[in-house]
Amino acid sequence: MSKPSLLYLCHRIPFPPNKGDKIRSFNILQQLAKHYEVHLGCFIDDPYDQQYVEQLNTWCKSVFALPVNKYWSTLKSSIALLTGNALSIPYYHRSAMQLWVDHSCAQFNITKALIFSSTMAQYVIDKEQLHTVVDFVDVDSDKWRQYAQEANPVKKWVYQREWRTLQQFENTVANKVVHSLFVSPQEAELFRQQLQPATRDKIGHLLNGVDTEYFDPANPDIEPINESIDVAFTGAMDYWANVDAAIWFVKSVWPIVRQRYPQATFFIVGGNPSTSIQALHGKNGITVTGRVKDVRPYVLQAKINVAPLQIARGIQNKVLEAMALAKPVIATSMAIEGIDAQNEHISIFDDATNFADSVCAYIEKRQDAPMSRAWIIENLQWHETLNELPVLLNH
Template identity: 50%
Template sequence: MEDLLLLVHRMPYPPNKGDKIRSWHLLKHLAQRYRVHLATFVDDPDDWQHVPTVQAVCASAHFAALSPRAARLRSLGAVLRNRSLSFDYYRDAGLQGWVNQAVQQHGINRIVVFSSPMAQYADAWPQARRVIDFVDVDSDKWRQYAERKPWPASAVFGYEASRLLRYERQVAASFDASLFVSAPEAELFRTLAPESAARIGWFSNGVDTAYFAPADCASPYAPGDKALVFCGAMDYWPNVDAVQWFASDVLPPLRARDPALRFVIVGARPSAEVQALAAQPGITVTGTVPDVRPYVAHAALSVAPLRVARGIQNKVLEAMAMAKAVLVTPQALEGIDAGIGRELLLADGAQQWLVAVSEALAGPPAALETLGQAARARVIAAYSWDARLAPLDRMIETPAAQDAGAAPALWTPA
């Protein structure tokens, strides 16, 4: 096997947390074909227990401790240098030293980067075949934050949007291939970085359909509860915004008609705003749970009321894989190829959500079961990880000279 360097911004484990799902399967896929040397950060103390699991997949690995509070303070220095806050947030001399030594010691000439701030660690090795998985257009996420947040937060987010986009364009121009999580994300970045359009592609997330499957498990809900469940990291602002909006604009009129309805928010590290929602009638905030699957399996409906979103929502695919009826916003649907009304439900705005939830729960249970079964069949057919990751191998191996005339669709899964 040949050697390959993989740079990931957060330790890719456990594989049930947001972007760690994608990075973990990426690591496992690469480890079947290369001797992988992994450099990554650990920003959650609970993740140190998983180091042996990750090390077992790698030829070598370096785990750099990252304190989010210290990193935020350090990132402020980026303003003096007119560069992205994210760049300085993930800047670490020790990690750079380990990368330099690994590349030289093992003669590494293939580098895969996961998330744009990690590209800085590959700057010294332009002769290598370098592929970056941006996942999402993060700069556009910051732009959306700026539009929704009051000053001074809007000014900070606007600054980061412009500086990060500048850096993303620099990375895409110097790397051999730039990948995203969906066709819309890739197309958006082509419009923002037209100079790199011929080297921009995508591969969507997959789902572990053996793990996320219909299961016979005990219900975590009280008898008689009709749970509308939302799963996600609850310190992530788009998730916080989603549940706050649902709790204020959608849930009260629903509960006025049916007091048995309960909005259940499942996810680690709930922010103060999310914790405060638990004081409202009909809302449960669980915090960290050992397994999200019982909450999804026994819910009346899985909901994804996201108003700001980038890329593919794993939470939606996982609920579909469990044969659960899912109701989403257009933002949460982005990048997911599924039949509206046949494999999932769609609503935009509070009034449509009121109607959609009411009609879904008032109809015959068999209708939701049929929709859920169709959803699982769709995920099995189109979103297995092996199928999703297959195009990556050719991107890593293809000489850059052969890419120049390639159509962007060349890098999309069949």
């Protein structure tokens, strides 16, 4: 018996699962493929990912992966300043994508759609025949509110405008679709607060998970690296919040650590490091790796993994993965939001001195965190966190 067709739209190609949003969108794709013939439309904003398009056929009936240029997209988004819309909407708008969506819905008689990221909802928001579920993941508009708090006057105006206009678009989407999903109960509740009471019942959440076989400290596929790592921070290093976190750690925490341990090493691990991150390489025991084939050896060999985010929404996969690898984590309260695990190897500090004291304690005495891994196995495996998705797509 053939599976029903489903439209799946993502703002970024969901493979390989090597950064936060792609980890979630890929695992959702795997879940969808068990129940539907998936027709995937997505953008490729990193030329490196072009090589993986064909592999998506493993899970998809058809794939439309449209390359986009970040600089052109940014310029294109300025159109919104004339229309009153959020800058994010024209940033992700392409006529070719709309044509593909329209053609696919007609050709394959598609009646169900899952939209990953609110900005992709613009392609289906007026298609009343679709039973549409949107995975907002995070409350994106609130990120812009946070950015505005730290910005110079010009950026502050732009970010505040984006906060207000994107929030209006998010509300419109939530009013029109069947279900709106978020990555944690906290994100869902934050979003409910900006909605009219009649829409709030349509808001839910699906937690992130971890591939506990892949992120297993005993996995024989993890190849050791010849590096001495005291502290590691992982993530896409062209993402503003990660860049900001690394800079804060280097400026506020790392000097305290190096004063006590002059030979201490800090590895910043992740692709496409910004200019400000690249400038840190080779100074004060800091190594900037750039893109790596496998992040697991760096997480495993570090004495401590840190998540010093000053701006964040949702659940941080970097924290979950370190926990699954039974590694201790020191995080800010922003980075740990939505993760309810508590044990002696999950430390939460927003003050730089306390953060540094905790880092030094793990440099002095290496310790593993088996309770963290046990908690992940019990609470956050993908096959369990996403098991409600087919239900939502049918009701």
